[in-house]
Structures are given as C-alpha cells and as structure tokens.
Amino acid sequence: MKIRVLGSAAGGGFPQWNCNCLNCDGVRKGTIQAVSRTQSSIAVSDDGVDWLLVNASPDVLMQIRANPVLQPARAVRDTGIAAVLLMDAQIDHVTGLLMLRERGSPLPLYATQEVLADLSQALPLTRVLGHYCGVDARPLALDGAALSIAPLRDTSLLPIPLLSKAPPYSSHREDPHPGDNIGLMLHDAASGARVFYAPGLGHMTDAVEEAMRQADVLLVDGTCWSDDEMITLGLSKKTTHMMGHLPQSGPGGMIEVLDRMPARRKILIHINNSNPILREDSRERAELAAHGIEVAFDGMEIDL
Template sequence: MKVKVLGSSAGGGFPQWNCNCRNCDGVRKGTLAAQRRTQSSIAVSVDGVAWLLVNASPDILAQIAANPEMQPARHTRDTGIAAVLLMDAQIDHVTGLLMLRENSAPLPLYATDAVWQDLSTGFPIVSILSHYCGVERRLIDLDAGPCEIAALPGVRIEALPLSSKAPPYSPHRAAPQRGDNIGLLITAPGSGKRVFYAPGLGVLEPPVRDAMRSADLLLVDGTVWTSDEMIALGLSKKTAADMGHLAQTGPGGMIEVLDSLDRPNQRKVLIHINNTNPILIDDGPERRVLAQHGIEVAHDGMLFQL
C-alpha cells in the first residue's frame, strides 16, 4: 500500500498568502531553509493507479500537477482519483471538490452523516456539484467497524470519532455531533501494516491512543509548536486547544504523547503544519528537538510504502 502526502500545511498553505510572519517572509525571500507547502491532504493506493483522495484541499489542482501518478492518462479525460474520503467539513478539506467538477462520472464521496449534513446545508457543495459531475454518497458508519473501498482492494479503513467542533458554517456548530471530525486507521493488505492519520487532533481519548499505539506509521496533528503560538505573534486570540489542536510542546503535548507510545520502529510524522510553526525551518532548533525524539516533519510529495 502506498500513502502519499499531497499537502502537509494547515489551512492557508505555506507561505500563507496574506501573512508576513518570520516564516512566511523568510520563505518568500529565500532567507530561511524552508520548503513551500500546500494544504493538507493524502492519497492512498494499492496499485499506484487508482487512488483514494483523503480530504480535497483548495490546492488539489496544484497537487495533481505535482504528482504525475494522479493523472494516469489512460483516456482523453482521465484521473487517478477513484474516490474521495472526507475527515471533516472544514473549508480547507472540502473546497477542492469544486475543482473536480469536470469529472466524467459522479465522484464516490465517503463521509460521516454529520459531515454530509454540513455539505448539504451550511456549505452546500453537494447541491452545487449536482449541476456538474455530481457525487455518489458513501456513508462512513462509525458503528459498523472497518470498511473497504472498491478502489483499494483488501485495504481496511476504520474511522474513529474525534472530539472537535464542526465548521463555523455548520448548523450544529454550537452542538458538536459524533462524526464532525474523524481519524483514520488504515490497514494495508498483505503486510497488515497500519497508518493512523489525524491532521486535526485536539483531545486524545483512549480509543485514539490505542489506535496510535497500534500503527506502524503515524501522520498526526503538527499545527503549532506552543499552545499560545498564534497569540504571541498577535495573529489570533485563540490557543491551540481553542482551535482544536494539540501543541507539540508542554505537558501533555504531542511530543510527550508520541514518546509514551513505546512502539519499536514506529514512524512518527507531523502533518497539517501551520505557517507560524518554527518546525517548518529545516535547520532550526525545533527540528533538532524533534529529531531527538524520533519525530519527522511531513513535506509535500512524501511517500510511504506499507
């Protein structure tokens, strides 16, 4: 099974279009050792031809162009995207669906009932796409156990509900529902190896910790380095927890969590990295701290074989 990182940044990308923080300014001017990144998304495949797109970011067209395997060119109109799975209804994870409107057939779209509600009401992408290629609803049932997706024969996908809030435009923003946000535990055929993917992870409940401990590869929330990162820079009044993310440092932070898993040979990779996070600097001290803990930083185009 192949797992490819199409985008490794948080919403807004890196550099963010309207941000002049040290990171964004430095990468634009070439004064920092840092790579540009698009908004978070991964793709999963068994044969390298048919791919499950997990989250459709606003950068999807650039991501397809940067990854030729996503365009197998078997016909005059073709795509390697066989299906799409959404982990939430956040704008930076679903807007890319609009860019796929020229698809030659309805897009198989996997989502929980809570996410489907949001995409049918507060942000009615489903209705909009009905005037173009359309979508085929594929329900992610959180109580039905692992599911299989036709495009990925033999792959088992288990969705775990995460504690989170629905997007601001959701009708149930003030009343969170089970399934507003999910993590994925994906098991490869043959090898039985597992990847746990959760770009937005604010609270680690026991089933989530168990899933993380069982995985051979972790692709988990790397949004901010410190809890007050955005506040200290004068960019927000919200802490990491307010935004639904777990900071890397501090008591109970992601570094401490990953250290506690104690699984030999487990690859630990941070993804969904905000433009303000100093771990974006390749030769910075924060990177050295992560390396001491055996933690990697995702970049666009990163490929894993399980």
C-alpha cells in the same frame, strides 16, 4: 499500500497569502531554510494507479500537477482519483471538491452523516456539484467496523471519531457531534501494517490512544508548536487548543504523546505557517528529531 502526501500544511498553506510572519516572509525571500507547502491532503493506493483522495484541498489542482501518478492518462479524459474521503467539513479539506467538477460520472464521496449534512446545507458543495458531475454520497458509519473502499483491494479503513468542533459555518458549531471530525486507521492486509491518520487531533481519548498504539506509522496533527503560538505572534486571539489542535510542546502535547507510542515512524502533518518546525535549522526541528519525529512535506511517500 502506498501513501502520497499531497499537501502537508494547515489551512492557508505555507506561505499563507496574507501573512508576513518570520516563516512566511522568509520562505518567500529565501532567507530561511524552509520549503513551501500546500494544504493538507493525502492519497492512498494499493496498485499505484488508482487512488483514494483523503481530503480535497483547495490546492488539489496544484497537487495533481505535482504528482503525475494521479493522472495515468489512459484516455482523453482520465484521472487516478477514484474516490474521495473527507475527515471533516473544514474549508481547507473540502473546497477542492469543486475543482473536480469536470469528472464524467458522479464522484464517490465518503464522509460521516454530520459532514455530508454540513456539505449539503451550511456549505452546500454537494448541491453545487449536482449541477456538474454530481456526487455519489456514501455515509461512513462510526460503529467500530472497518470497511473497504474501491479502488483499495488490500487496504481496509476504520473511521474513529475525534473530539472536535464542527466548522464555524455549521448549524451545530457549539454542539459537537460524533462524526464532526474523524481519525482514520488504514490496515494493509498484504503486509499487516497499520497507519493512523489524524490531521486534526485536539484531544486524546481512550479510542485514539488505542489506535495510535496499534499503528506502525502515525501521521498526525502538527499544527502549532505551542498553545499560545498564534497569540504571541499576533496572528490570532485563540490558543491552539481552542482551534481544536494539540500543540507539540508542553505537558500533554504531541511530543509527549508520541514518546509513549511504539510506532516505527511518527510524522507530523497539517503544519501551520506560524510553526517554527517549518524552519529546517530551528531548535524546535532539532528537538523533534531527537524524539524520532518527522515533519511531513509535499510529495513525501510512505510505502508499506
């Protein structure tokens, strides 16, 4: 199993287009030790030629250009993206679907019933794509059974429901349903290795705890350093928990969670532009390193 991190930032990317916080202003001017990042997405492959795209970021065209493995050029029109799987219906994870509209056949799209409903009604991307390539919708069941998805031959996937809200535009925003947000366990039958991917993790449950303990590699929510980060910087009136994410620091935070996990690699992804861990020489980045925690970057490769 090969995993390529296409985008490692949270919604808005880094720098965010309208933000002039220390991080965004500094990376634009080159005055801080940091690199820009696109919005979060990964690609998974068994053979390095055909890939499952996990989340379709608004930055997908930029990500394809930055990752030539996604364009094998076997024909005049070609793509290495064989199918797409969505973790939720958030804008920063789904609007890239529109950029794939020139595909020559219906796009295989794996998502829960809740996500597919939001994308056919509240944010009707699947209906729009029906006027172009079309969508071959394939609902993901949350029955505890792993499934196989072409083009992956040796890798099985187990969707795990997470406690989280649907997007603001969903008809049930204030009535969370199982399936609004999922984590994903990827199991490579050839090596026996497991990867748990959850870019939007706001609450620990018994099922999530068990999955994380089984994983050899954890690729999980790194949105904010502290719960009041966005409020302190004057960027929002919402805490990290209110936005549906687990902060890294503080009691019950992601550092504390990862410290009790036996995984050989622990990696944070979906990093908000406000997070001080984006600065490679920051105290917070050094603290992560002391705990054996890595920070994902665009182009990061994980081979198992």
